[in-house]
Amino acid sequence: MPVLGRWPNPLELLFPSLCVLCTAPLDGVKAVCTSCLETLLPTGLGSWLDKAAVREGLDKAWSAFWYDGTMQSLIHLLKYNGHRRVGKRISEAAFHQLEGEVPWGHFDVLVPVPLHRTTRRERGYNQSAVLARTLGELSGLPMNERLVLRHRWTRSQTGLSVQERRANVEGSFRAAGPGAGRRVLLVDDVLTTGATASACAQALKAVGFSEVVVLTVATPIKEK
Ligand SMILES: [Zn+2]
Numbered sequence: 623m624p625v626l627g628r629w630p631n632p633l634e635l636l637f638p639s640l641c642v643l644c645t646a647p648l649d650g651v652k653a654v655c656t657s658c659l660e661t662l663l664p665t666g667l668g669s670w671l672d673k674a675a676v677r678e679g680l681d682k683a684w685s686a687f688w689y690d691g692t693m694q695s696l697i698h699l700l701k702y703n704g705h706r707r708v709g710k711r712i713s714e715a716a717f718h719q720l721e722g723e724v725p726w727g728h729f730d731v732l733v734p735v736p737l738h739r740t741t742r743r744e745r746g747y748n749q750s751a752v753l754a755r756t757l758g759e760l761s762g763l764p765m766n767e768r769l770v771l772r773h774r775w776t777r778s779q780t781g782l783s784v785q786e787r788r789a790n791v792e793g794s795f796r797a798a799g800p801g802a803g804r805r806v807l808l809v810d811d812v813l814t815t816g817a818t819a820s821a822c823a824q825a826l827k828a829v830g831f832s833e834v835v836v837l838t839v840a841t842p843i844k845e846k
Pocket residue numbers: 641642643644645646654655656657658659
């Protein structure tokens with residue numbers, strides 16, 4: 623997979639009707655062809671919070687697909703190559719994968735895990751908000767991008783141990799209250815140890831949200 627910085631692949635701009643993964647004609651769908659999407663492997667984990675290394679503040683966790691090579695390429699395109707439409711496609715797939723499992727009507731609001739404002743400015747958007755917006759359109763739940771703020775910049779969690787990940791993000795989020803007992807479905811691209819989602823959830827609980835469940839498009843938990 624060629625990596626061309628955070629700008630869209632020029633080939634994709636010239637030929638927007640080709641799949642970003644296999645370059646097959648898209649035939650009416652956006653960004654990723656149906657055959658490529660069908661190769662994504664559902665986790666079938668159900669609610670898997672008990673397997674997450676860091677869980678404080680979280681009540682449940684759902685992850686639609688395994689973070690395999692294909693998913694890794696798609697998330698990379700979404701985060702670093704400006705392909706927002708890839709985000710829309712993978713969150714649609716995640717919604718349909720988890721549709722019968724997640725009690726959407728139980729929640730009051732969808733909240734994307736925020737980026738620090740510096741990262742958001744550099745990237746131009748928050749990839750988790752792209753995912754949450756699509757999940758909101760499909761589920762009918764409102765999405766609120768301003769309920770949680772990442773007030774401290776933190777280094778990437780990649781390559782850190784569980785303890786280092788926990789320490790890296792601890793206290794880096796602040797939530798806007800009052801939560802008034804509302805129930806949050808927190809949305810992120812990948813759940814690895816749970817450290818980031820947990821720090822976010824603790825900030826939400828601190829201002830009175832009663833329940834915080836995290837939903838991610840993918841998890842690599844199987845490989846650990
Ligand atoms: Zn394809």
